[in-house]
Amino acid sequence: MAGIYIHIPFCRKACHYCNFHFSTQLDLLEDMVKAIGYELRERASFLHGDTVETVYLGGGTPSVLSAATIEALLDETSQNYDLSQTAEITLEGNPDDLSREYLDTIRQAGVNRLSIGVQSFSEEALQWMNRSHTAAQSEAVIDDALQAGFCDISMDLIYGLPEHLAGHWEKDLEQALAYNLPHYSCYALTVEPRTVLSHQIAALGQPAPLDQRQQSDFAYLMEQMSLHDYEHYEISNFARRRDNGRSHRSRHNSAYWTGRSYLGIGPGAHSYDGASRYWNISNNPLYIKNIRHPEVIISQEILTDSDRYNEYVMTALRHIDGISMHHVSTHHTAYVNHFLQEINTIPTEWISSTAQGYKLTSTGRLFADGAASQLFYVDEDS
Ligand code: SF4
Structure with a gap:
């Protein structure tokens, strides 16, 4: 799969x-859509005929494409891949693009x-973030999506804003949860290099998000999601259980977190085949210009054993199932001793043992990255 x-x-x-x-x-x-269609056709062999269980249109903002273009890309996918009848097909969209007619067509x-x-x-927070939409548009689009018959809807939220905006988080979460959607993805605001936000903070002296605020917002998020009976299945993701007992977890992202193969199409997209990671050039004009020259647009990194071990530790620790000792001893044999030595150095209030291995406690989820880096193996020559 x-x-x-x-x-x-x-x-x-x-x-x-x-x-x-x-x-x-x-x-x-227009040229980008043609190039993406070409890459979709040309790289079909990457998946060796495996059944495609999930397709994810992400970005960027896929909803800037017309509904007819989305349809054409999905047709291209089903013509060139063994697309499962029950595939999960996700589109990321912003509220200002998703009219009722658009939703019906896609x-x-x-x-x-x-x-x-x-x-x-x-509105104050949206303007501060420079989002393209208003709160009223978000409210309208959720109603429209439900009326259009979408059962699987996920809402992205951001917490941990600087102090002058931080008071909005409790109200945001209350309003978001009132929709009783099947899935929420909630991310802490991070200050990434070379963004307007980092410039505003470093050069203009504007307020930065505070770690303490991010931790208290995250703790409040976990408490509210638990009260509303959502499964906290990955550090940033919460899913409702379906009536049949199955979960509304994102199947596509779950595949990333469990190490399954995936093919990434389009500039900046990443692929993984179990042995190597590949990534496409992050430059739109160069991607379009060189679309017939994969050696120009695709880079490859063959993963070392320690890369694979570190990646497993990182993703497994963020996931509800945690780290499986069976998996470590079967697939990362060389690192078992290192793992057992390091796991004992993580504060006991951060980690608990399970029947299969170890997972983060609620407190530990506040420090997931720190706990994972404690378990990483660093090659001496790296
Ligand atoms: S966060 Fe904003 S700028 Fe970034 S991909 Fe989404 S819509 Fe575009």
């Missing part, structure tokens, strides 16, 4: 905190999961 990620590298506005690959120059959109085209970039219901 495999997944396909299609990166649409355009946005209507540049959010001040964002360091993803995107451009606001939409004049290349649903008919096969999109069965929406990931909506709401981020906040506070």
